[in-house]
Amino acid sequence: MQHPTLAFIGGGNMAAAIAGGLRRAGRPADAFVVVEPAQAQRERLLDEFGIEALPAPAKRLRDAQLVVWAVKPQVFAEAAQAAAPFVGHALQLSIMAGVTSERIAAATHSERVVRAMPNTPALIGQGIAGLYARAAVTELDRAEVEAVLVPTGRSLWLEREEQLDVVTALSGSGPAYFFYVCEALVAAATELGLSEAQARELALATCGGAAQLALHSSEPLTTLRERVTSKGGTTHAALESLRADRVAEAIERAVHAAAARARELGRS
Numbered sequence: 337m338q339h340p341t342l343a344f345i346g347g348g349n350m351a352a353a354i355a356g357g358l359r360r361a362g363r364p365a366d367a368f369v370v371v372e373p374a375q376a377q378r379e380r381l382l383d384e385f386g387i388e389a390l391p392a393p394a395k396r397l398r399d400a401q402l403v404v405w406a407v408k409p410q411v412f413a414e415a416a417q418a419a420a421p422f423v424g425h426a427l428q429l430s431i432m433a434g435v436t437s438e439r440i441a442a443a444t445h446s447e448r449v450v451r452a453m454p455n456t457p458a459l460i461g462q463g464i465a466g467l468y469a470r471a472a473v474t475e476l477d478r479a480e481v482e483a484v485l486v487p488t489g490r491s492l493w494l495e496r497e498e499q500l501d502v503v504t505a506l507s508g509s510g511p512a513y514f515f516y517v518c519e520a521l522v523a524a525a526t527e528l529g530l531s532e533a534q535a536r537e538l539a540l541a542t543c544g545g546a547a548q549l550a551l552h553s554s555e556p557l558t559t560l561r562e563r564v565t566s567k568g569g570t571t572h573a574a575l576e577s578l579r580a581d582r583v584a585e586a587i588e589r590a591v592h593a594a595a596a597r598a599r600e601l602g603r604s
């Protein structure tokens with residue numbers, strides 16, 4: 337497939353993860369147009385990936401058939417105002433949390449808008465992103481978006497834009513939940529006599545390993561859990577304690593709280 341020229345508005349961490357991955361996969365440096373006001377970031381893009389970034393939107397942006405919006409949501413309005421005269425013909429891909437596709441379509445004068453909600457493991461190619469496309473987005477556009485996001489990990493299409501709030505609450509915020517759980521595991525294990533380094537290694541390898549085991553299996557999570565829970569055994573003792581403390585209910589409330597906050601931010 338002949339890939340179109342790709343523009344990034346914002347050349348920060350996420351843009352570097354995507355553009356760097358595509359460069360490593362063989363896309364030529366001159367297939368990218370990046371707008372990045374911070375000089376240090378422009379230098380990083382040039383040094384690491386040979387990509388020359390512009391300090392402000394300019395005519396070269398017109399070459400781009402796909403524009404990736406990778407600025408913080410609070411600077412979107414300002415960034416869009418400056419870039420809009422050059423990008424209205426293009427497919428727009430936003431990775432900004434909370435900025436609705438309606439707002440992006442209005443600000444860019446393009447109805448072909450895809451929103452992605454990635455997560456931080458994207459920075460090492462191990463992320464998962466929820467994707468939502470407006471009605472004007474074609475099958476070819478969808479394939480191009482998927483190709484652009486390949487360096488960040490996996491992706492999953494959603495039918496309704498509101499579902500992005502749930503993705504935000506699950507996989508977007510999710511890495512923090514796992515760190516929170518791992519922090520508690522490390523704290524308990526150090527109280528019980530392991531060094532912090534030993535506890536960290538064991539906790540993280542267990543989280544990663546359990547996730548891989550589940551990914552390689554078609555069995556329900558409940559079955560996988562029951563398989564390591566023999567009656568009267570150690571896991572059973574721990575799970576009884578978790579149940580008594582109503583930890584599952586607390587996690588459900590936490591995810592609801594995150595989704596409510598995502599909805600609120602989308603309206604502001």
Ligand SMILES: NC(=O)c1ccc[n+]([C@@H]2O[C@H](COP(=O)([O-])OP(=O)(O)OC[C@H]3O[C@@H](n4cnc5c(N)ncnc54)[C@H](OP(=O)(O)O)[C@@H]3O)[C@@H](O)[C@H]2O)c1
Pocket residue numbers: 345346347348349350351371372373374377405406407408409411414415431432433453454455456457458459508
């Ligand atoms: N990191 C993640 O894993 C993750 C996950 C989910 C969603 N996201 C979303 O992805 C987006 C980018 O995140 P990030 O981590 O890559 O942020 P970042 O590293 O701060 O990158 C944003 C870049 O955009 C630049 N910028 C600011 N104003 C601009 C303008 N008017 N025009 C063009 N560029 C401008 C910033 O420069 P200055 O530093 O000078 O301001 C910065 O270098 C955010 O909306 C975030 O919510 C990120």
